[in-house]
Amino acid sequence: MNSSTHQVCLHAQIVGTHCICIYSSNILHLHPSKLTYTIMKQKSFVAHRRGNPELVTPARATPCKTKLLSDLDDHWDLRYLQPALRFFRVVDSDCRPARPGDAIRAALAEALVYYYPIAGRLRELPKGHKLAVECTGEGVVFVEAEAEATLEDFGDPPMPTFCNAEGFLCDVGDARVIIGRPLFYMQITHLKCGGFVLGTHICHCIADAFGTFQFLKAIFDIARGEAKPTMLPVWKRELFVGTSLPPHIKEEQEKFFDELESATCDDIMVTMPTENMVSEYFILSQRDMVALRRHVPLNLTKTVTSFELLTAVTWRSRTVALGYKPCHIVHLMINVNACGRWKKLPSGYYGNGLMCSVI
Secondary structure, eight states, X not given: OOXXXXXXXXXXXXXXXXXXXXXXXXXXXXXXXXXXXXXXXXXXXXXXXXXXXXXXXXXSOOOOOEEEOOTTTTOGGGOSEEEEEEEEEOSOTTTSOSOHHHHHXXXXXXXXXXXXXXXXXXXXXXTTTOEEEEOOOOOEEEEEEEESOOGGGGTBTTOSOOBTGGGGSOOOSOTTOOBTSOSEEXXXXXXXXXXXXXXXXXXXXXXXXXXXXXHHHHHHHHHTTOSSOSSOOBOOGGGGOGGGSOOOOOHHHHHHHHHHHSTTOOOHHHHSOGGGOOEEEEEEEHHHHHHHHTTSOGGGTTTOOHHHHHXXXXXXXXXXXXXXXXXXXXXXXXXXEOTTTOTTSOTTBOSOOEEEEEX
């Protein structure tokens, strides 16, 4: 892969299991445009000298109430703890705290005052197996650890995925068990260079990727000295309750999903054992993107976006890898986030806002 000041990270997920998402960050700002690609120096890292997990509760008293989830939050496929790793580099060594973990732990407690449902626990309602959040203020899990590695050792930008990556995450046991347990786990692993790795698990029923980032930003806003999050959270889960949204399911769409759920479905994607499939990551430089654009038909070169181009490449590679025949009809499902697109959705909403459009 050639070095470039412009990077596009493409994750082609060819597997039905959940993977670890890895981002490159620094303590103050995100600078993806300034990164150059270097090879990971080693393939295995160990986080050791891990402290004991502790419960961090809201810094002050919070409302004690029951909050219902939306129909999107409540989906059975989101009932798990979503893992993620984020890498932070030192920006200003003179101003940074000696132990960022102390500042982040205190900021986490303060952020939970505003995001108090995250400090609660999920329970299942008697009717319909729907979930609700009991805002009990019991807290979230926080752990500190150390690793004999520098941020440079992970490559630039940090490259997924490496052996022992789970050591940079809290041990949550069965990630599919979400009832009556903490909804958020955070592990800070301090590195030799002064940077750190932030490993988190969050219950996907509570927040999607955008909502999780909003919560983490609230923590870092406070850690940097803000009195409160720069964007205050909004619950408003009733906006995505079925009774408030008229159905728009067409007959052919309903038939398509009925076929996928049928016991006699012979679709390769459905019947392929997950153990026979692989998750893989690809880093595409600007030069790679230019090379891909050479294969675009002339009448589309001026209108096709990078997203459309990468989607087409991924879709084509996936259908070939799965062995679909040219005569098969293969649908493409794209997640579209409602945040910033649906005017009724208020700023600060941190619940699941993903819609799945099928082409």
